[in-house]
Amino acid sequence: MRRSEPGSQILQGILPVKRALLSTDIIAGITLSALAIPEVMGYAKIAGAPVITGLYTMLLPMFLFAFFGSSRHLVVGADSATAAILFAGLSTMAVPGSAQWMGYAGALAIMAAGLLLLARVIRLGFLADFLSRTVLVGFLTGVGVQIALGEVSGMLGLAGQGHGPVGKIINDVMQIRNVNLYDVAFSVGALLIIAAAKWISKKIPGAMITVICSIVVSSAFHVQVYGVHVMGTIPSGLPRIALPAFDWSRTERLLPTAFAMFIVILAQSAATSRAYASRHNERFSENRDLIGLSLANIGAGLSGTFVVNGSPTKTQMVESAGGTSQLSQITAGIFVFMVLLFLTAPLSYMPAAVLSTVVFLIGIELIDIRGMRRIFFERPWEFWVALITSLFVVFAGVGEGIVAAMFLSLVAHTRHGYRPKNAVIKTNGKGRFQPLPVSGPEQLDPGLMAYRFTHSMYYANTEQLSKEVYRLVEGASPPLSWFCIDANAVDDIDFSAAETLTSIAVSLRNRGIRLVLSEVSDNVRAELDRSQLTQLIGEDSYYDSLTDVLNDYRRNKSWINRRPDDAAPPANKES
Numbered sequence: 001m002r003r004s005e006p007g008s009q010i011l012q013g014i015l016p017v018k019r020a021l022l023s024t025d026i027i028a029g030i031t032l033s034a035l036a037i038p039e040v041m042g043y044a045k046i047a048g049a050p051v052i053t054g055l056y057t058m059l060l061p062m063f064l065f066a067f068f069g070s071s072r073h074l075v076v077g078a079d080s081a082t083a084a085i086l087f088a089g090l091s092t093m094a095v096p097g098s099a100q101w102m103g104y105a106g107a108l109a110i111m112a113a114g115l116l117l118l119a120r121v122i123r124l125g126f127l128a129d130f131l132s133r134t135v136l137v138g139f140l141t142g143v144g145v146q147i148a149l150g151e152v153s154g155m156l157g158l159a160g161q162g163h164g165p166v167g168k169i170i171n172d173v174m175q176i177r178n179v180n181l182y183d184v185a186f187s188v189g190a191l192l193i194i195a196a197a198k199w200i201s202k203k204i205p206g207a208m209i210t211v212i213c214s215i216v217v218s219s220a221f222h223v224q225v226y227g228v229h230v231m232g233t234i235p236s237g238l239p240r241i242a243l244p245a246f247d248w249s250r251t252e253r254l255l256p257t258a259f260a261m262f263i264v265i266l267a268q269s270a271a272t273s274r275a276y277a278s279r280h281n282e283r284f285s286e287n288r289d290l291i292g293l294s295l296a297n298i299g300a301g302l303s304g305t306f307v308v309n310g311s312p313t314k315t316q317m318v319e320s321a322g323g324t325s326q327l328s329q330i331t332a333g334i335f336v337f338m339v340l341l342f343l344t345a346p347l348s349y350m351p352a353a354v355l356s357t358v359v360f361l362i363g364i365e366l367i368d369i370r371g372m373r374r375i376f377f378e379r380p381w382e383f384w385v386a387l388i389t390s391l392f393v394v395f396a397g398v399g400e401g402i403v404a405a406m407f408l409s410l411v412a413h414t415r416h417g418y419r420p421k422n423a424v425i426k427t428n429g430k431g432r433f434q435p436l437p438v439s440g441p442e443q444l445d446p447g448l449m450a451y452r453f454t455h456s457m458y459y460a461n462t463e464q465l466s467k468e469v470y471r472l473v474e475g476a477s478p479p480l481s482w483f484c485i486d487a488n489a490v491d492d493i494d495f496s497a498a499e500t501l502t503s504i505a506v507s508l509r510n511r512g513i514r515l516v517l518s519e520v521s522d523n524v525r526a527e528l529d530r531s532q533l534t535q536l537i538g539e540d541s542y543y544d545s546l547t548d549v550l551n552d553y554r555r556n557k558s559w560i561n562r563r564p565d566d567a568a569p570p571a572n573k574e575s
Contacts, residue, residue: 012070012288013326021324028323029331031203033058035317036077036332037339038207042359043078046147047306048087048096049105051231051355052344054078056239056305058336061296066326066333069292070285071310073276074269075318075329076296079309080362081268082261084143086306088397089257099245104254105306106244111251111258112265112307113297119266120290132412134379135405136267137371138386142393142401144366147359154356157183157229165394182226183353186214190357207358211350218349229352236344238337239303261307263406269293269310276315313365385412420455422468425486425546433546438468441475444484448553449476450518450546452486457497465497469504473513480513484549488519498531505537518543 036058044054057078065076086105087096094101118124149165153172157180190210197206217223224230273289276282293310300308318328376383385408393401423435426442435452436442444450449472455461473480485501493501505515515537520528525542528534534542543549 010068012285013066013072013074014330017327018324022327024322025325025327026331028318029328030335031205032075032314032317032323032328033332033335033339034205034208036314037336038211038355038358039313039362040078041355042362043080043083044306045355045359046080046087046362047078047083047105048090048101049306050097050102050234051347052234052340053102053105053305055336055340056303057300057308059239059333059340060241060299060303061305061308062329062333062336064299065292065296066329067292068288068295069326070288071273071277071292072282072325073280073315073319073323074273074289074310075314076269076293076308077311077314078306079264079268079311080147080366081140081143081264082307082309084147085257085260085264089254089260093253102304102306103245106301106304107246107248107251108254108258108261108301109297109305109307110244110301111254112261113294113301115258115262116265116290116294116297119262120287120294123287132382132409134375134382134386134412135389135409136271137368137375138389139393139401139405140366141368141372141386142390144363144368145390145394147363147366149363151356151360151363155183155187155353155360156180157227157353180227182223182228183351186223186228186351186353187357190214190354191361194357194361207361210354210358211347214351214354215346215349218351219346223351231348231350231352231355234344234347236340236342238340239305241302242304244301244304260403261309265293265297265307265309266290268312272310272312272315276319381415382412414460417455417458418460419464420453420461422454422464423452424472425450425452427550438472441472441477443476443478443480444546444550445553446478447481448484448550449473449480449482450484450486450549452489454489456492457490457501458492458494459496462497462500466500466504470507473508473511482514482516482549482553483508484516484518484543484546486518486546487521487524490524491521493524493527495531498527498533501528502531502533502536505533514541516541516543516549518546518549 037055040054040057041051042054043057044051047053061076065074069076086108089108090096090101090104094104146165150168153159153168153175156172158172158175158178193210193213194206197204197209218228218230269289270286273286289310293308296308300306372383372386375386389401389405389408392404396404422438424438424440424442425433425435426444428434433444433450438451441449451469451472453465457465469483469485473483508515517528517537520542525534543552
């Protein structure tokens with residue numbers, strides 16, 4: 001994977017155009033539109049927006065990212081996670097689908113765009129790393145459960161009521177006598193068609209076939225007379241470009257939702273771009289992708305739709321169809337353009353139960369049972385982190401779930417650094433060094449102990465550093481003359497850790513033990529110089545390697561049994 005320079009040109013995801021692959025990209029774009037149109041209509045339903053706005057996400061936003069992003073493969077459009085966050089954030093502020101709701105949705109897209117642009121300017125892209133793979137699996141699984149449970153009422157032809165997934169299921173059970181069997185028939189038929197298409201080949205657009213079949217049946221048999229709910233009139237034509245109708249004085253109230261969207265966009269889009277750039281050994285620039293994503297969301301806000309995101313599922317659709325560049329996405333956008341002009345009228349006949357089924361299956365696909373099982377068997381502790389994240393999403397809400405996901409990612413990271421698996425070093429008799437558990441006070445040479453710290457030193461692990469050093473010193477036999485800290489894995493040290501090292505150096509000197517350090521990086525050495533540890537232990541107490549420490553120790557054996565106050569040690573040749 002190669003990253004392009006930040007100042008690289010636009011159209012990076014398109015150029016160079018390879019004639020031999022042009023037809024393949026066009027076919028992949030048509031395939032993407034056939035597969036994604038029912039999907040984005042479902043995402044619009046998740047977001048509480050009119051169905052037509054789902055198609056809008058595949059128009060201006062898709063074109064803008066294709067022109068200004070860097071990834072040749074990332075597909076930008078409506079996404080389940082950000083749609084669910086949007087619905088959760090606006091659920092108490094407006095009526096879903098209303099003009100006020102869409103005003104808020106457009107404002108959120110522009111606010112998310114502003115945060116993405118700010119991330120590019122002040123280099124906040126690292127925030128994407130604060131959602132670990134573990135919590136992302138748990139978060140998306142929770143979103144999937146919430147989405148799937150929320151669509152059961154629509155599949156049964158019931159009035160969807162109740163707060164949260166559990167409340168909706170309780171409401172469905174209480175209304176079970178009101179189930180419309182015709183709606184159920186459409187739902188079961190949709191499930192069977194989509195499942196059969198996927199079983200035959202993942203390239204078959206099962207959802208599109210289902211939508212077309214349901215529209216034909218609905219219009220031919222006038223199913224409304226049987227109590228079947230249909231989509232109703234869907235406006236044709238292109239979206240109107242304008243600022244969203246929104247009271248900007250309420251920006252502060254929307255900011256937490258916009259920030260949650262921003263984090264998901266940042267993490268999910270960056271992870272998808274990296275994965276496909278690595279797979280194809282292609283150039284990409286995270287900074288330019290941030291600009292592309294920002295412009296795409298500005299386009300979404302101005303064209304009357306909701307927030308867009310880098311979509312792993314749509315990206316894989318294009319990959320499976322053989323797409324090699326953003327020309328596939330441009331082709332899909334042109335196809336959607338034609339649908340908006342000429343084919344919205346038939347969509348009005350589509351049974352609502354079919355759309356609920358499509359959304360239900362989107363939710364089911366997000367439930368990553370295989371991923372959760374892998375985490376459980378490979379990292380049991382992290383499985384509980386993923387599970388807690390899922391439960392937060394299901395029972396507390398998507399917004400709360402993303403906050404929990406970030407918090408638990410930090411907890412997981414802190415846990416790894418809070419209790420690093422440090423080691424003592426000894427020779428194996430063949431001239432090589434061997435790390436051993438700290439529980440055994442092995443010595444590198446009689447009177448010399450080497451202790452390897454395997455993480456950055458910071459306030460959370462300084463207590464472990466102190467305890468292990470003193471335990472090793474007190475349990476040493478024979479008594480120590482030198483104590484070496486091998487810092488080859490230490491890439492940073494904070495104020496607390498530097499103070500702890502200074503305290504250890506003073507304590508060891510009072511016991512007649514010299515503290516030396518090996519393989520200290522330049523930036524860590526600079527920190528230790530500023531903390532005056534270097535002044536305390538001496539310039540000659542830094543060594544390039546454990547071999548240098550061992551050799552110098554052996555050369556100084558005539559001195560090591562004397563107190564450092566009585567005589568200075570011979571100079572270290574390497575220093």
